[in-house]
Amino acid sequence: MTKRLIFFCCFLSLHSIAQTQKVSFINNSNQKKVEVLVDGRRFTSFLYPDNLEKPILYPLQTASGLTITRGFPLEKRGNERTDHPHHVGLWLNYESVNGLDFWNNSYNIPADKKIKYGWIRNVKIGKIQNGNTSGTLNYTANWERQDKKILLKEATIFVFSGTAQTRTIDRTTTLTAQTDTVYFKDIKDGMLGLRVTKELELPSDKEESYTDNNGVVTKVPSAKNGANGNYLTSEGKTGNDAWGTRGKWCMMYGQKEGQQVSVAIIDHPKNPGYPTYWHARDYGLFAANPLGQAIFSKGKESLNLTLKPGESVTFRYRIVIASGKKQTAQMLDQQAADFSK
Numbered sequence: 089m090t091k092r093l094i095f096f097c098c099f100l101s102l103h104s105i106a107q108t109q110k111v112s113f114i115n116n117s118n119q120k121k122v123e124v125l126v127d128g129r130r131f132t133s134f135l136y137p138d139n140l141e142k143p144i145l146y147p148l149q150t151a152s153g154l155t156i157t158r159g160f161p162l163e164k165r166g167n168e169r170t171d172h173p174h175h176v177g178l179w180l181n182y183e184s185v186n187g188l189d190f191w192n193n194s195y196n197i198p199a200d201k202k203i204k205y206g207w208i209r210n211v212k213i214g215k216i217q218n219g220n221t222s223g224t225l226n227y228t229a230n231w232e233r234q235d236k237k238i239l240l241k242e243a244t245i246f247v248f249s250g251t252a253q254t255r256t257i258d259r260t261t262t263l264t265a266q267t268d269t270v271y272f273k274d275i276k277d278g279m280l281g282l283r284v285t286k287e288l289e290l291p292s293d294k295e296e297s298y299t300d301n302n303g304v305v306t307k308v309p310s311a312k313n314g315a316n317g318n319y320l321t322s323e324g325k326t327g328n329d330a331w332g333t334r335g336k337w338c339m340m341y342g343q344k345e346g347q348q349v350s351v352a353i354i355d356h357p358k359n360p361g362y363p364t365y366w367h368a369r370d371y372g373l374f375a376a377n378p379l380g381q382a383i384f385s386k387g388k389e390s391l392n393l394t395l396k397p398g399e400s401v402t403f404r405y406r407i408v409i410a411s412g413k414k415q416t417a418q419m420l421d422q423q424a425a426d427f428s429k
Contacts, residue, residue, distance in 0.1 A: 109250045111223030113216050122213065122225060126250035129153065132257075134225060134246070135177070136211035141193040143211050143229060145246075146177030148282075148351070150411035151253050154344050156351055158283045158372060161195070167313040168286050171306050175283035175373055178407065180261055181208060182379065183277035185231060186239055186270055189302060191277040197304075203234050204302050208242065222249040231263070238266045240395075257407040258427070265395035272393040274382035276367065280353065280405050281375040287344040288351070289315035290327060290370035308371045317342035319368050320417065322424070330368045332384040337420045338366045340374050349411050354424050356404035361391055376405065 109127035116122070122134040124145075136143040147157045159165040161173045174194040181190040185206055193205035214226035224247050231240035240263045247258040259280070292315065295307060320326055321335035330338060341350035353376050355364045361378030368374055381389040395401060406427045408415065 107251060108221040109252075110218070110220050111248050111250065112218045113223060113225065115213065115216055117213070120211070122216065124223065124225070124248050126151070126248065126255060131248060131250065131255050132178075134227070136227075136229075138209070139195070140176070141174070141205070142179050142181050142190070142208040143227065144177035144179045145257070148178060148409060149255070150347075150349055150409055151250060151255055152347060152411040154347060154349055154411060156285050156288065156344075156349060156409060158285055165286075169289075169308065169313070169371060171308045171371070172283070172373070175281065178257075178280075178282045180244075180259070180280050180403070181206075181231075182272060182275075182279050184271075184273035184275045186268065187273075188233060188239075189277075190231065191281075192302070192304065201302065205234070206239070207232050207234070222247050224248075239268060239270055240265060253410055253412050255409040259405045259407070260402065261404075262400050262402045263395070264400040265397050267397055269397065270395045272379050272391075272395075274380050274390055274392055276377070276380050276383045278367070278375065278377040278379055279403065281367075281373065282351065282353070282407075284317070284340060284351065284372045284374055285344065286313040286315060286372070288317035288340050288342045288349070289313070289372040290317050290319070291315045292370050315342075317372075319366075319374075321366060322363075322417070322420065324417075328370055330366050332365060332367075334363045334365055336363045336424050338368060338374070338376070339415060339420060340368070341414050347411055348414050350409070350415050352408045352410075352415055352420055352423070354406040354408065354420065354427050356406075357428050359403055359405075360393055360401060378403075 112125045114123040120137045124131045132145045132148050147155045160170045173196045183191040188206035190206040211229045217224045229242045230238045244261045249256045319330035321330050321338045323335045325333050337354040339352035364376040364378040365384040367377045381391045
């Protein structure tokens with residue numbers, strides 16, 4: 089049997105195992121929520137209520153029905169950390185946009201200090217399309233100051249898909265500067281962020297303190313909650329060594345309820361700063377930050393992305409959630425190659 093025929097047979101076998109499933113949506117405009125269903129079961133919901141400082145996907149669930157996102161601050165779960173209330177679900181924002189902190193804004197910021205923080209609001213749902221192999225949800229939003237002056241217009245497209253063992257999100261977000269030039273200062277907290285369930289955190293026996301750009305300190309206690317997770321990057325970095333390094337993809341994985349689960353974020357070659365730096369913390373913050381180059385390189389690099397009025401920048405990411413079997417480096421390399429097309 090020739091190598092080409094062997095490859096073709098393997099492809100057919102894998103294709104039959106990885107049959108894509110139907111994606112559908114339930115749009116509840118009164119609750120400002122769009123539920124995403126794969127094969128008739130909930131995968132996630134797009135949430136944009138007025139009391140959140142940004143739109144999010146929450147919760148994220150595996151094909152087998154396990155939740156991989158932290159519940160706090162929207163839900164209470166046993167032995168779960170309650171730090172960083174701005175870490176909720178899956179989101180996209182940034183710590184320094186014309187000096188305003190979009191990343192760290194939450195209900196926990198005192199009213200007299202809110203002026204230092206930005207909001208992503210006025211979300212408008214656009215096209216929603218069910219599909220036999222994938223489903224699409226579009227929305228627009230404004231990145232605003234507290235006085236509601238618009239700095240950026242956001243247009244986002246989500247493409248959801250799934251198989252018997254995986255759930256996938258392809259996110260494309262375009263940000264367009266409005267009347268002012270917009271400066272993204274190189275800084276630590278950004279840009280595509282995810283806060284994971286306690287089981288996927290890395291085991292830790294120390295308390296940490298983290299300070300945001302406005303001097304607000306958050307303490308994170310040691311992990312005594314069944315944490316058993318790990319990181320792996322495309323460059324072979326693992327554990328805490330993944331933080332502040334570049335890679336075309338990064339995966340967080342572990343065991344939950346006796347089942348192997350993982351979530352991977354894949355960067356796109358057309359993104360600014362590719363391959364991205366990974367803002368990957370042991371306590372469960374998993375983020376891709378292509379714009380914080382001066383921080384992660386200790387001053388050896390800088391980007392300081394700037395958009396003049398009318399100029400745009402686009403960010404593309406793929407998120408792959410797997411259950412039952414850990415994704416391998418080879419599988420993620422193939423996903424990255426497919427996504428880059």
